[in-house]
Amino acid sequence: xxxxxxxxxxxxxxxxxxxxxxxxxxxxxxxxxxxxxxxxxxxxxxxxxxxxxxxxxxxxxxxxxxxxxxxxxxxxxxxxxxxxxxxxxxxxxxxxxxxxxxxxxxxxxxxxxxxxxxxxxxxxxxxxxxxxxxxxxxxxxxxxxxxxxxxxxxxxxxxxxxxxxxxxxxxxxxxxx
Amino acid sequence: xxxxxxxxxxxxxxxxxxxxxxxxxxxxxxxxxxxxxxxxxxxxxxxxxxxxxxxxxxxxxxxxxxxxxxxxxxxxxxxxxxxxxxxxxxxxxxxxxxxx
Numbered sequence: 034x035x036x037x038x039x040x041x042x043x044x045x046x047x048x049x050x051x052x053x054x055x056x057x058x059x060x061x062x063x064x065x066x067x068x069x070x071x072x073x074x075x076x077x078x079x080x081x082x083x084x085x086x087x088x089x090x091x092x093x094x095x096x097x098x099x100x101x102x103x104x105x106x107x108x109x110x111x112x113x114x115x116x117x118x119x120x121x122x123x124x125x126x127x128x129x130x131x132x133x134x135x136x137x138x139x140x141x142x143x144x145x146x147x148x149x150x151x152x153x154x155x156x157x158x159x160x161x162x163x164x165x166x167x168x169x170x171x172x173x174x175x176x177x178x179x180x181x182x183x184x185x186x187x188x189x190x191x192x193x194x195x196x197x198x199x200x201x202x203x204x205x206x207x208x209x210x
Numbered sequence: 211x212x213x214x215x216x217x218x219x220x221x222x223x224x225x226x227x228x229x230x231x232x233x234x235x236x237x238x239x240x241x242x243x244x245x246x247x248x249x250x251x252x253x254x255x256x257x258x259x260x261x262x263x264x265x266x267x268x269x270x271x272x273x274x275x276x277x278x279x280x281x282x283x284x285x286x287x288x289x290x291x292x293x294x295x296x297x298x299x300x301x302x303x304x305x306x307x308x309x310x
Contacts (some may be wrong), residue, residue: 041212045220052227052247061239068243075250078217082261084269087253087276094276099246099283106287107239110294115237115301128233135228143218151262152211172266173273184277191281198288 037153040081048074061107065100071129072096082153086166217258224251238290238302242283249279 048071055067061203079088107113173181224247231244253272260268294300 034213037212041216043252045216049223049227052224055243056227056231056235056240061237064240064243070249072250075254078254079257079306080242081212082217082257084257084261084272086255087269090252090273090276090297091258094280095246095250097282102283102287103239103243106291110291110300112237112239112294112300124262125234128230131233132230136223138220139222139226143222144215153258153261156211157215169266169269173270176267177274179268180274184274187281188277191284195284195288198285198292206245 037081041078044077044081048078054176062104062113065107068103069096069100072100085122088168214258214262218255221255221258221269224248224254236302238300238305241302242286242290246279246283249275 051067051071051074055064055071058064058067072091076088076091079085079091098139228246228248228251230246231247232241235241235244253275254277255274260266260272289308290300293305297304
């Protein structure tokens with residue numbers, strides 16, 4: 034039992050329990066905060082895997098921007114506690130059964146088909162230098178330049194879409210539509 | 211030294227928890243959060259394999275997935291706000307008509 038494995042087991046316990054906490058919280062704000070903790074845990078996993086840039090992107094974009102947007106919308110709509118409506122009584126047991134089947138199948142297939150005997154070696158200090166980041170940036174801008182540019186167009190489209198969706202027309206604001 | 215299978219199993223478990231959230235919750239915001247959890251699980255598997263095979267392609271793909279997730283959340287939350295403004299309710303059971 035080496036130290037990497039202990040860190041991994043503790044962190045995966047935290048990740049799974051925060052995911053379950055997100056799922057079973059009655060209050061949507063608590064769910065969002067559990068999910069922030071989950072994202073931070075996954076960021077630490079990225080650091081363990083030797084991907085410091087992805088870890089920092091995860092914290093700034095996911096745990097920062099996206100979850101703030103979620104919390105903002107939850108509090109804007111006052112959707113912390115929705116009244117439970119049980120129109121389908123068999124839905125929850127069926128959902129639990131189906132996701133358990135999915136988990137078992139995924140783990141079985143991964144172990145039987147995709148199992149690699151390789152291990153993740155813990156990154157040494159040289160990985161957290163600017164050299165590694167430069168290497169990744171060269172790869173990004175040499176081989177993935179077109180996807181990178183398309184991503185910028187996608188972000189522009191998303192921004193325009195969000196503005197158009199939430200914009201109030203002048204006529205609607207006066208109640209004439 | 212952590213076997214890469216452990217990371218993949220953790221990723222599968224997180225993905226299944228996200229599926230359970232999408233299937234069982236009635237609050238569209240929680241459903242959205244579960245989708246984010248599933249995206250994260252897939253990202254974790256990508257980075258684990260990128261780390262094992264010592265290539266940057268997996269990390270770069272995760273970078274793109276993060277950007278797409280940000281765009282998706284912006285549009286999705288705008289849709290939820292718009293539905294709330296029209297129907298005064300965001301329970302997914304009530305959303306059964308396309309023209310509000």
